[in-house]
Amino acid sequence: MDRPLRDALATQYGVPAESIREAPGGVANRAYALGNDLFVRIPRTPAFDQDLIKESTVIPVARAAGVRTPGIVAFDTTRALIDAPYMVLERVHGTDLVDTDEPSPAFWQEVGSQLALLHQVEQPPTGVHPDNGGGDPRPTVDQLATAGYLDPGTANWLLACFDHLTGLIPDNLPPVLLHGDLAQQNLMTHDNHLQALIDWGDAAWGPPGMEFAKLRLDHVLPVLRNYPHHEGLEASILWFHLSWGISGLAKPPQPGQRHWTAPPPSRLLGVLRFYASSPPTPWRELLSQKAQY
Template sequence: MNLPDFPDLGAERLDAVLARHGLSGALIVRRANVGIFNAIFEVGQDLILRVPRQHPAFVESAHKESVVVPLARALGVRTPALVAFDDTLELLEVPYGLYERAPGGPLEHLGRAPAETPEAYREVGRDLARFHRAERTASTSDLAIEELPSVDALPDELAERGYVGVQEARWLTSWIAHLRVVGATEKTNAVLRHGDLQATNVLVRPSGEYVVLLDFGACGWGDAADDFAGVPLSAVPFMLDGYREEGAGALGASIEARIVARQLHIALFLARRGPQPDKSWAERPLGMLLDLVRTLATSSDPRWRETLP
């Protein structure tokens, strides 16, 4: 995957950014990249600087966050506050944001199975339910997520490119058809989706205690089920428990089929790439497919079992 570059983030430019916000002399340290959207810097003990790549899609993401983070916090979602946002382009070629710094590290980096951190996933579900209560406003009504190409052609494409055989492609096609029969195409009211809900965007303490949900820059309106597609399926029942405890009514009757269909769609779409050794779990399609099939095959819940062909 070829990504656009970041702007020049040398010491002189970063000093100018700090000076603009009254932070001259603060220690600034670049973090190792976890996601692909932003360069992340620790500023002193209390702040995080996020600078997007030089491309309209990444710039749009920064603008989305400037609108959505204050909205999410107003809805009760636990996410770091946006302290300052500069889109003047006077100091950098892209807009940037200064955020409150939250303790902890990414849930994914604990290296624990979802069953070992169930309460963290329940808390994610609770915050997700709060976020899905957002109402359309003049500033949010046009927020959109780029749609994936149709899932129907992906099995044959993967077979033609040698990723799977013809028999596997036929089985995948039959699975896609079966998911539609059990409700994968049910129409529900659109919610404001997080759009990139994966375990690298969930901060927890070393004990696994949930702290905050990060990275709203990919948000847009659509099916609530899509926000359960970036984590292992084995984590989803815990998220759904928390979501339902929060009392949100956006899930619909066929939520299980829609989640499985979305996970399968993403995995098949990503399978056309090569290995992604430095990316998160949600960027590795083979792991996604293995987790999906294994979790469904071993589930005792008929709502999940019926999603298999």
């Protein structure tokens, strides 16, 4: 942050200029601690302005539902201080999971309780649009096979898997309010307790199973212990892990990213790792011999 902007923020929010420190940010925003109690997020480019505007409507709704997320102190779109919209939030005193040891199952159960509250919201907030997670992955499987990323036998097996999983997912599942980026960098912890869910720029109105697509499947297991079960939930979660894993297979590497899904093969290797651990029912049956070609 340049000195004039730092000094302007310090004056505006009554904190010492030397207390403003950059924090690890995401793809969309630069992030800075403003002293001990405040935190500011500024879009990296104008392409991300709408995501921050969306957050300004989602955060109050999530908090009203009982979700642990920092409250908004100020949301400024005037561009008088910064040539971008920016948001000042209450500061969470904790660390994200990228920089901590593996939490216990109790932590993940807390995440499940928070998702249960969020997914009870009955109407999408302003600016939150429907999202089905990318649609049918089977054309992508065909394209990857044609391009040589998949051999024909594996492609046929994947198509059979998607057919099998689709048959297990009810057609009439109501959409829910999704955090949309439930990943390690957006889960704040302290003393093995969930402090907050942060970064709501990817919030969407979509299928419940899509919410779990950015968590490792071995973490999904304890999350679901405190999450209301419904028919086809595990099949839907696995469907998204496979679908998004396939869609990212031909993408170039992204070195330096903090999220575990950045390397192109990570999702598919995550599924392999999960199934190598002999997961419990009903997971182990989802990729059973029922998925034949």
